[in-house]
Amino acid sequence: MHKEALRRAGAPLNECGLMMHNDEIAAVFEQLADLLEIDNANPFRVRAYRDAARMLRGMSEEAADMLKRGEDLSKLPTIGKDLAEKIGELNKTGRLKALEDLKKSVPAGLADLTRVPGLGPKRVKQLYDDLNIRTPDELRKAAQKGELQKLPGFGEKMEEKLLAYFKADRSQDDRIRLFDAEKIADRLVEHLSAVARKNDITVAGSFRRRKETVGDLDILVASASPEKVMDHFTDFDEISKIDSKGKTRSTVRLRSGMQVDCRIVEKDSYGAALIYFTGSKAHNIKLRKRALARKLKVNEYGVFKGKESVAGRTEKDVYASVDLPFILPELREDRGEIEAAEKGKQPSLVKIGDIRGDLHAHTKATDGKHSVREMALAAKKRGYAYIAITDHTKHVRIAHGLTKARLEKQLDEIDRLNEELSGIRILKSAEVDILADGSLDLPDVILEKLDLAVCAVHFDFDLTPAKQTERLIRAMDHPAFSILAHPTSRLIGERDPMRVEMETLMDAALERGCYFEVNGQPERLDLNDVYCRMARERGLKLALSTDAHSTDQLDFMRFSVDQARRGWVGKKDVINTRSWRELKSLLKR
DNA sequence: GCCGTTTTCGGCCCGACTGTTTTCAGTCG
Structure with missing residues (x-):
């Protein structure tokens, strides 16, 4: 996405109806900030671009949509008249003249150099000016030739450090x-x-x-x-x-x-240090500014009035010193949590203990490890009232997806187990594959027998956003469709999220009585935090599920809960915080 | 470049550690 945005920002466009996503605009601003910094621009100007980029990434609404409705972007925090215009320019033309101009004097590759540990904008600029170094590779060669230690401000140690950096295995650098x-x-x-x-x-x-x-x-x-x-x-x-x-x-x-x-x-500073070390940086900066307005100074040792410490032992004390209630760590992203807390409107977040059942679990009938019985007993052991068994359907061959006949057999087994087992209800379900044309991968005659259908995309991830959205809406039109599982089908660090028109899709789900899943598999966590918040703001309820492929993976529920909490999601926003009876009444048939 | 119960101009969070320095700039979180 980042690269795509930069390509767009630098290349002429041949299409009409361009719409730049928030993260694409953010990527352009981030690059502009990097290059401005190397160009020795006013550091506060640099920060303005970074702040705006961060704000855009955390925003649950597309700036482009706001523009379409004729709204004034300068009303957004961190966006003033100038940046509002620049977003408008990007949205209209896909390019930013300011960035293109800057690139003429500061090569774009220099931004990569600032990511080398120990190199900041000042040293990168110096390397470029004195040795014409523009890329990490050129830097490595210069270091190997011993050219760096001759530069003022650089020394033997610095050069050694850089050589060690280039020698080391970089494969683990990512988050x-x-x-x-x-x-x-x-x-x-x-x-x-x-x-x-x-x-x-x-x-x-x-x-x-x-x-x-x-x-x-x-x-x-x-x-x-x-x-x-x-x-x-x-x-x-x-x-x-x-x-x-x-x-x-x-x-x-x-x-x-x-x-x-x-x-x-020391213990007396623990609370202040916890806040400082928990971050986020943007959250802390806002707290410190708030302290300044009260003639206080906040650092990692405490809150100070002159030299006198007025708080620091607990986080609660530190927040109280700037007239705020304790703010939950998951919310500390400077995405409006301080303003909400100030007004006493901090959201009450869903907790793991609120969860009454898991709505996405596999068995060894497809790609899981345990039987229906084992999964049900494991769910009961966790105190759940219900668990939906959601094995794959036939189109997902790699997982040995169920045919109609095999699923029928499983439904019989579930009937028998529900008779036999007490204290846990097994819900009849399936992770029904959504085919490329939006139809579901099982005949209606069996879909009708399910308690709920959890539906998901496993193929054809790269349709255009419009086509992908159309496909999913068509699927949701089906009367059996209940939950869209792992809605973007991303795999963190491996596969980008499917491109969809998320607002349209969420509104369509809302109209059709469908719900979105927050998948707790560590590599999925799909929906992400920003989309969770978007769902909550639009009134779309979520299913927090594990997609467990074994009994122990039922513990992944906490990751789903964590992600939802980061999206400001409360108990009421989640369907599986309800008893099966209440949950059933929320399903469309 | 943004922003305003001090301000529409003049501020903009704060401190630790390192390396290259003789007192501090640069980087980092």
Whole structure:
């Protein structure tokens, strides 16, 4: 998406009716900010572009749609007259003259160089001016020839560092899935618990905000003997390299490629440090500004009036000092949570304990590992009232999808089990494949026998957005259609989301009595947080499901809940927080 | 470039660590 947007921004267009998505506009602004920074522009001007990009990425409505309705974009936060015009220009022409002009003096590739650790805009500019270095590859060659250490401000160490960077395996540089980060985080906490109480150790950062992917781990420890804790931390046996080590802050890299920052503070600062280390950065900046307006200063040690500390021990105290209630970590993205909290309108978020059943689970009849009985008993053990068995249908050959006959047999089995088992109801369902023309992959005669149909796309992901939307709406027209599973069919880091007209699709679902799933598989987490929020704002209810392929995967429910919480979703916005009777009344037939 | 219960101009979050320096700039989170 990023690359596509940049291509568009730089290339002439031959189409009409162009509409730029928010993330595409954001990508253009981000590139402009990168290049402006190298060009030594006013840092606050640079920040204005970055702030706007971030705001656009978190927005649940398309700026292009607002423009279509004739709305004034400068009413949006971080968007003023100038940026509103630039968004208009992008939306109309697909290009941005300011960016094209800037590229004439600052080669676009220089932005990539700032991503090399240790290189910021100043050094990149210097490398370009003095050695005409424009790409990471040119940088590597210059370092190998020993040319860098001759530059003022660069030295032997810097050159060594860069050489080490180019020598190292870069395959793990990308953000990793929350689920994978969790395993590492658990081991780190276990390691640190030898020198600190577990209550005094928190994995903060985007991990605590439950972001779908995690770039690094930020560990905060409260301790009166920081040096002892820090020495123990840097002794962790998975560490491959210590990037920096100080008395209160260290950065290391693990053999897995994961970067870990450890910060140690005293107990009296723990709350302030938690806020600081949990982020997001934008949330913190807003808090600090708010503090300034009250003649207070917030840093990671506390809240200060002059030199006197007025809060810091708990997060609640720190928020209270700037007249705010505690704000849940999942909301701390500066997407309106501070304003909502200020008005006492912070959303009440769905909790794992609110979930009454799972509406997406497979068995060994297709690509799952366990039987219907085993899945049902595992669901009962988790305290659920119901579980929908949703095996694939025939079109999904790779999963040995069910034919009508095989599904009929499974439905008989479910009847028998429902007779036999108490305390859990097995719902008759299937993950019905949505074919390319929008028809469903099972005959009506059997669809009619299901309690609900969970429907999903597994092929033909790359139709045009209009065609894809049409396909899905046609599917939802079917009277049996209940839930659209993994609505964009993305796989994090592997497959981009299908391009659909999401607002149109959500409104169509709403009109037809259909619901969208939030799939808890660690590589799916589909819908994402922004779309969850969009659904909530439009009144479209969600099904939080696991898509479990084994009994233990029923635990993925918490990832689905996390994602929904990041989208401001409450208990009432979720259909499977209800008893089966209530849920049934929400289904269209 | 944005923004306003101090302001429509003059501000814009804050501190730790490193390397290359003799007191600090650059980078990072």
